[in-house]
Amino acid sequence: MSTIIIGGAGFIGSKLTRHFLQRGNNVLVIDNLCRGRREYIESLPGQERLTFVHADASDTQAVLKICAQYHARFPVDAVWHLAANSDIPAGIADASVDLRDTFMTTYAVLEAMKTLGLKKLIFASSSAVYGDHGPDVLLREDTGPLLPISNYGAMKLASEALISAAAESWLEHSWIFRFPNVVGVPATHGVILDFIRKLKVTPGKLDVLGNGTQQKAYLHADELVEAMLFLADKDSGKCNLYNIGPDDAGCRVADIATTVVERVSPGAQILFGTEGRGWVGDVPKFRYSVDKAAALGWKPRFSSLQAVRRAVDEIALQEGILL
Amino acid sequence: MSTIIIGGAGFIGSKLTRHFLQRGNNVLVIDNLCRGRREYIESLPGQERLTFVHADASDTQAVLKICAQYHARFPVDAVWHLAANSDIPAGIADASVDLRDTFMTTYAVLEAMKTLGLKKLIFASSSAVYGDHGPDVLLREDTGPLLPISNYGAMKLASEALISAAAESWLEHSWIFRFPNVVGVPATHGVILDFIRKLKVTPGKLDVLGNGTQQKAYLHADELVEAMLFLADKDSGKCNLYNIGPDDAGCRVADIATTVVERVSPGAQILFGTEGRGWVGDVPKFRYSVDKAAALGWKPRFSSLQAVRRAVDEIALQEGILL
Numbered sequence: 130m131s132t133i134i135i136g137g138a139g140f141i142g143s144k145l146t147r148h149f150l151q152r153g154n155n156v157l158v159i160d161n162l163c164r165g166r167r168e169y170i171e172s173l174p175g176q177e178r179l180t181f182v183h184a185d186a187s188d189t190q191a192v193l194k195i196c197a198q199y200h201a202r203f204p205v206d207a208v209w210h211l212a213a214n215s216d217i218p219a220g221i222a223d224a225s226v227d228l229r230d231t232f233m234t235t236y237a238v239l240e241a242m243k244t245l246g247l248k249k250l251i252f253a254s255s256s257a258v259y260g261d262h263g264p265d266v267l268l269r270e271d272t273g274p275l276l277p278i279s280n281y282g283a284m285k286l287a288s289e290a291l292i293s294a295a296a297e298s299w300l301e302h303s304w305i306f307r308f309p310n311v312v313g314v315p316a317t318h319g320v321i322l323d324f325i326r327k328l329k330v331t332p333g334k335l336d337v338l339g340n341g342t343q344q345k346a347y348l349h350a351d352e353l354v355e356a357m358l359f360l361a362d363k364d365s366g367k368c369n370l371y372n373i374g375p376d377d378a379g380c381r382v383a384d385i386a387t388t389v390v391e392r393v394s395p396g397a398q399i400l401f402g403t404e405g406r407g408w409v410g411d412v413p414k415f416r417y418s419v420d421k422a423a424a425l426g427w428k429p430r431f432s433s434l435q436a437v438r439r440a441v442d443e444i445a446l447q448e449g450i451l452l
Numbered sequence: 453m454s455t456i457i458i459g460g461a462g463f464i465g466s467k468l469t470r471h472f473l474q475r476g477n478n479v480l481v482i483d484n485l486c487r488g489r490r491e492y493i494e495s496l497p498g499q500e501r502l503t504f505v506h507a508d509a510s511d512t513q514a515v516l517k518i519c520a521q522y523h524a525r526f527p528v529d530a531v532w533h534l535a536a537n538s539d540i541p542a543g544i545a546d547a548s549v550d551l552r553d554t555f556m557t558t559y560a561v562l563e564a565m566k567t568l569g570l571k572k573l574i575f576a577s578s579s580a581v582y583g584d585h586g587p588d589v590l591l592r593e594d595t596g597p598l599l600p601i602s603n604y605g606a607m608k609l610a611s612e613a614l615i616s617a618a619a620e621s622w623l624e625h626s627w628i629f630r631f632p633n634v635v636g637v638p639a640t641h642g643v644i645l646d647f648i649r650k651l652k653v654t655p656g657k658l659d660v661l662g663n664g665t666q667q668k669a670y671l672h673a674d675e676l677v678e679a680m681l682f683l684a685d686k687d688s689g690k691c692n693l694y695n696i697g698p699d700d701a702g703c704r705v706a707d708i709a710t711t712v713v714e715r716v717s718p719g720a721q722i723l724f725g726t727e728g729r730g731w732v733g734d735v736p737k738f739r740y741s742v743d744k745a746a747a748l749g750w751k752p753r754f755s756s757l758q759a760v761r762r763a764v765d766e767i768a769l770q771e772g773i774l775l
Binding site for chain 2: 221224228232236239240243258260270271272273274275276277278279280282283284286287289290291293294296297298368370409410
């Protein structure tokens, strides 16, 4: 069995690459190494079954050519698409970033799959597609309207829409997983990494964007990967849409700041901003329903705060801090 | 007051061009003349206040340049974006059609508006964003999930998402109008025009795609334009989302075929196919709620069948058939 993983050298993608190599699959990774790194995947067990191509997955012609050559040698069973811009404020400042990295990657992957007759796609979407429904709406897969407040969320929704249309005409099996903030290692971005790096520079104080009351669901990357594999195995409709996340109301940015300070730089002063959100396009509070995945037998093991605590220790280690 | 109308030489766009010229506005029309025609707008009253540019509205640089030059002479108040691919099956066969004409036009228009500081956008979306919820779900603006079944619907949803994200960061006023099948003149495409043209070639028989049971809401274009102008005047939130349509369960393709035959070629035999939908990506039956627009005081005047009957007579005349 062979698997293609777009963005397979990144934070979440590299975990999937590890999984499929361990399972004995051949794996083709296409990654632009913007956030991903070769070192995340180059010493994995089963390395001899890994093909890595450094390429821009938004380049329709390049993706088709790479996949066609690989598929001719190793017939491909499924494509996982994890590539996206992960710097949400950058995508708001310049819409071309999410157009290219978050949306055109999906377009290029679908075009290549259609041409090559590949019929199974698993797509990493996001809670950002929902936009801001306020703290009282429990976000379910059928919640509407979908009015994203960032170009990242918009281009994830656009990607979902294109997959849904493909599922109607030629794509036989597709999974769209919407997940909230994901934490863990190898950390390439995100609030925990930001806090730890700030404290390395100024150990006595931590500046926080926003007033710290932003409250969100956090999921550990290991748990996310397990959930995706579990759900992609269970359901097999044409277009399967699932929220994946913890089963709680999330934790506050202030709690994350406190956890990081306690573990990494005890006694540091935490300085909050005045805004209720960290940046334009940030959804300050949301509640997330994972009942649909639970009905198939998946249950989150960690709470948001447990996921954060575990990730803080892992990321501190990654950044060379001895705890 | 000056207005930019993207797709302003098309079926619906040309009616808006007429309206704004009549009202005394300066109007810039950008149209690729794929379905639109210069003759639809070149003899309108107020012609001296019309600037027409034949250009591809998906070309980001071109749109910016044209709008910048116009805005420097005639400061622009609002932009109406009506341009899209209207051949849904063509967009399913080749995804690049809707990518370019339905989505990249929106991207280019938003980029130009952001650069020029234009803060008011009215966008023509579609019931196709809802996908197929079956005949029993009343489609409201907050209905989910949004899983379109055509690339046309996908790229309309992608456009909505990008507008919604822009509304969060820089776009001050936006309206997204979702409408069902729209009929009237100048007809450039659609089932009534198809039927009339088929009967001109073979007056004795009419071949219908699908078994005729597809049942959809039809809105007359004159009524649509009135509704958009009314609603864009009433509401003024950052991102205003409205269904516009008739207040009924629609009429069947068989009813349209019968109406056309009665008026254009009495006695012709109607030959139906066997499929429940006309083509892949066709939503065979849907029910549409217009309660949100009604709450602001808008009411449709015609039923679906009345709109169709009126349009049949108008399109027959357009096609040179004396009734």
